Amino acid sequence: MAEVLVYVDHVDGAVRKPTLELLTLARRIGEPVAVHLGPHADEAAKVLAEHGAVKVLAADAPEFAEYLVAPKVDALQAAYDAVSPAAVLLPSSAEGKEIGARLAVRIGSGIITDAVDLEAGDEGPVATQSVFAASYTTKSRVSKGTPVITVKPNSAAPEAAPAAGTVEQLAVTVADSSKGTKIVSRTPRESTGRPDLTEAAIVVSGGRGVNGAENFPVIEALADSLGAAVGASRAAVDAGWYPHTNQVGQTGKSVSPQLYIAAGISGAIQHRAGMQTSKTIVAINKDEEAPIFDLVDYGVVGDLFEVVPALTDEVKTRKG
Amino acid sequence: MSLRIVVCVKYVPDATGDRHFAEDLTVDRDDVDGLLSELDEYAVEQALQIKEAADDAEITVLTVGPEDANDALRKALSMGADKAVHVEDDDLHGTDALGTSLVLAKAIEKTGYDLVVCGMASTDGTMGVLPALLAERLNIPQVTQLSEVSVADGKVTGRRDGDTASEQLEAALPAVVSVTDQSGEARYPSFKGIMAAKKKPVESLDLEDLEIEADEVGLEGAWTKVEDAAERPARTAGTIVKDEGEGGKQLAEFLAGQKFI
Ligand SMILES: Cc1cc2nc3c(=O)[nH]c(=O)nc-3n(C[C@H](O)[C@H](O)[C@H](O)COP(=O)(O)OP(=O)(O)OC[C@H]3O[C@@H](n4cnc5c(N)ncnc54)[C@H](O)[C@@H]3O)c2cc1C
Ligand SMILES: Cc1cc2nc3c(=O)[nH]c(=O)nc-3n(C[C@H](O)[C@H](O)[C@H](O)COP(=O)(O)OP(=O)(O)OC[C@H]3O[C@@H](n4cnc5c(N)ncnc54)[C@H](O)[C@@H]3O)c2cc1C
Numbered sequence: 208m209a210e211v212l213v214y215v216d217h218v219d220g221a222v223r224k225p226t227l228e229l230l231t232l233a234r235r236i237g238e239p240v241a242v243h244l245g246p247h248a249d250e251a252a253k254v255l256a257e258h259g260a261v262k263v264l265a266a267d268a269p270e271f272a273e274y275l276v277a278p279k280v281d282a283l284q285a286a287y288d289a290v291s292p293a294a295v296l297l298p299s300s301a302e303g304k305e306i307g308a309r310l311a312v313r314i315g316s317g318i319i320t321d322a323v324d325l326e327a328g329d330e331g332p333v334a335t336q337s338v339f340a341a342s343y344t345t346k347s348r349v350s351k352g353t354p355v356i357t358v359k360p361n362s363a364a365p366e367a368a369p370a371a372g373t374v375e376q377l378a379v380t381v382a383d384s385s386k387g388t389k390i391v392s393r394t395p396r397e398s399t400g401r402p403d404l405t406e407a408a409i410v411v412s413g414g415r416g417v418n419g420a421e422n423f424p425v426i427e428a429l430a431d432s433l434g435a436a437v438g439a440s441r442a443a444v445d446a447g448w449y450p451h452t453n454q455v456g457q458t459g460k461s462v463s464p465q466l467y468i469a470a471g472i473s474g475a476i477q478h479r480a481g482m483q484t485s486k487t488i489v490a491i492n493k494d495e496e497a498p499i500f501d502l503v504d505y506g507v508v509g510d511l512f513e514v515v516p517a518l519t520d521e522v523k524t525r526k527g
Numbered sequence: 528m529s530l531r532i533v534v535c536v537k538y539v540p541d542a543t544g545d546r547h548f549a550e551d552l553t554v555d556r557d558d559v560d561g562l563l564s565e566l567d568e569y570a571v572e573q574a575l576q577i578k579e580a581a582d583d584a585e586i587t588v589l590t591v592g593p594e595d596a597n598d599a600l601r602k603a604l605s606m607g608a609d610k611a612v613h614v615e616d617d618d619l620h621g622t623d624a625l626g627t628s629l630v631l632a633k634a635i636e637k638t639g640y641d642l643v644v645c646g647m648a649s650t651d652g653t654m655g656v657l658p659a660l661l662a663e664r665l666n667i668p669q670v671t672q673l674s675e676v677s678v679a680d681g682k683v684t685g686r687r688d689g690d691t692a693s694e695q696l697e698a699a700l701p702a703v704v705s706v707t708d709q710s711g712e713a714r715y716p717s718f719k720g721i722m723a724a725k726k727k728p729v730e731s732l733d734l735e736d737l738e739i740e741a742d743e744v745g746l747e748g749a750w751t752k753v754e755d756a757a758e759r760p761a762r763t764a765g766t767i768v769k770d771e772g773e774g775g776k777q778l779a780e781f782l783a784g785q786k787f788i
Binding site: 218275306312319321343344347350352390391394451477489505507515517519 | 660
């Protein structure tokens with residue numbers, strides 16, 4: 208069966224969930240071969256093998272952390288040359304898309320970004336995209352070269368499928384021309400202990416209606432009662448009430464959880480672009496005309512400062 | 528010596544309009560009014576600030592798009608860019624990302640450049656890959672997704688806020704930069720700016736000028752093929768209740784029914 212390269216997104220060997228989703232999708236079109244760049248490949252290999260990686264191509268070089276994107280493209284290209292895959296899959300993060308794009312130029316292939324589903328087709332893998340703020344669903348394929356496809360988080364449920372997952376060292380030479388953009392310093396983001404926004408099954412977001420940083424704990428308390436991640440609209444972020452990394456929408460994170468709760472958010476098109484594919488949508492807004500209500504499965508017209516704490520209490524009681 | 532800045536700007540259908548696909552599965556551009564992608568206003572703004580901080584700089588705005596895309600160039604010129612280049616050719620209809628990057632790269636080389644500035648993503652395709660594609664094609668550093676950027680002493684520096692970390696980046700010119708909507712609000716064109724824009728030069732180029740064959744771009748030359756585009760059925764109307772003291776409880780009931788609690 209044809210091999211499919213899967214680019215591994217990890218933090219020091221801890222594989223992030225979107226990669227496990229990629230492995231699941233890769234098995235629909237061939238045999239997944241994972242590409243792990245950076246330290247702790249052996250730890251990662253266990254998890255990758257459990258999810259179907261027949262092989263793990265591993266490379267570690269200081270250049271991956273010292274320079275932006277391009278050294279990783281050199282490495283992925285080396286993996287591509289070693290395997291001649293039927294497709295290359297990457298997560299739809301900013302970095303995943305950039306690595307995929309540059310690889311596509313080098314190998315003369317087309318690229319599809321932000322796929323939300325992937326199937327085998329007669330003429331190669333067919334990717335589903337959700338476009339124009341999720342008002343259209345398209346099906347596309349790469350028509351020249353080896354398909355390079357980036358996939359959004361939460362596009363598939365990771366399935367266990369034990370495979371060999373043998374680690375093989377990948378020889379990588381980082382070209383001088385790939386050392387153009389120096390990473391002078393890096394400040395890791397502090398963990399809040401809450402689930403990652405793009406991976407969470409439930410997201411609770413607050414908007415301008417939250418009316419101040421000092422009120423965001425109301426949103427956080429509901430999120431914590433549900434084991435959810437916290438999101439925010441750009442209005443809330445721009446006002447400095449919540450960090451930009453939590454912004455949901457076109458220029459923030461795009462989320463697709465099982466449940467999305469929007470409190471004090473009107474539902475502007477740019478916000479919808481980032482959450483409209485959520486399975487169940489709930490909104491709390493005091494304006495019954497708010498466009499967000501056009502999307503909801505359940506909406507409460509009311510003051511979020513009444514409704515949200517009452518809901519939080521109720522969740523806590525029911526959960527015991 | 529003058530710092531030559533090229534800003535890539537895209538003409539896109541207004542996101543607040545009712546956007547559609549045409550029969551050939553390309554974007555229906557007649558259907559909804561077009562405008563300069565709002566995210567590219569941030570690119571123009573940062574280019575203007577870089578110019579203001581430099582001794583001597585010149586900003587060229589560049590677009591690849593249909594005749595109407597001229598509107599996007601005018602907007603950028605009225606914000607303060609110095610001149611414009613419009614790549615326009617019937618054979619460009621249906622060009623994908625790889626093709627667009629080919630055309631942009633050739634046009635940038637023809638124009639001459641020290642710094643290329645892009646938005647973080649267009650508001651229609653929203654791929655966010657063009658800046659990286661350009662860096663690869665031009666063989667120069669990419670300094671992308673910046674929330675802060677500055678240029679001095681032949682170097683560009685900036686901050687990239689990623690998922691797990693915030694990074695400080697640095698590259699020697701020439702380089703490709705892309706900026707996010709966190710980089711600073713774009714200015715509004717002044718009346719004077721709008722009047723001045725009318726007199727600024729707009730150079731028009733076609734594929735022949737760029738020595739690109741028609742079959743390298745357009746729908747036929749595309750590296751990707753859209754096979755189907757279906758309008759998503761509107762979500763069926765949900766239950767909406769007014770909170771009269773029981774809203775939180777009713778919502779909890781709904782969530783429990785859906786097995787979220
Ligand atoms: C290029 C571009 C990119 C953008 N990207 C994004 C993006 O990624 N994400 C994003 O969110 N936005 C984005 N925006 C901004 C977007 O257009 C809206 O401005 C923004 O989403 C509005 O946020 P909001 O809904 O919180 O605020 P508003 O639109 O002001 O709505 C606040 C809502 O809260 C309600 N409310 C107020 N008080 C209460 C209360 N006590 N109880 C209950 N309800 C209350 C109000 O009725 C109102 O509906 C972008 C805009 C542009 C131009
Ligand atoms: C809904 C939709 C989905 C698409 N999906 C794909 C896909 O999966 N694969 C694919 O190959 N093509 C795809 N396309 C086509 C692709 O978007 C266009 O070919 C486009 O010109 C390049 O991508 P982008 O607009 O998404 O650019 P992005 O990479 O999002 O744009 C980043 C920046 O590049 C610059 N830029 C982009 N286009 C131009 C331009 N024409 N002129 C000047 N500057 C520009 C701007 O500075 C912009 O801010 C899609 C188009 C649409 C409308």
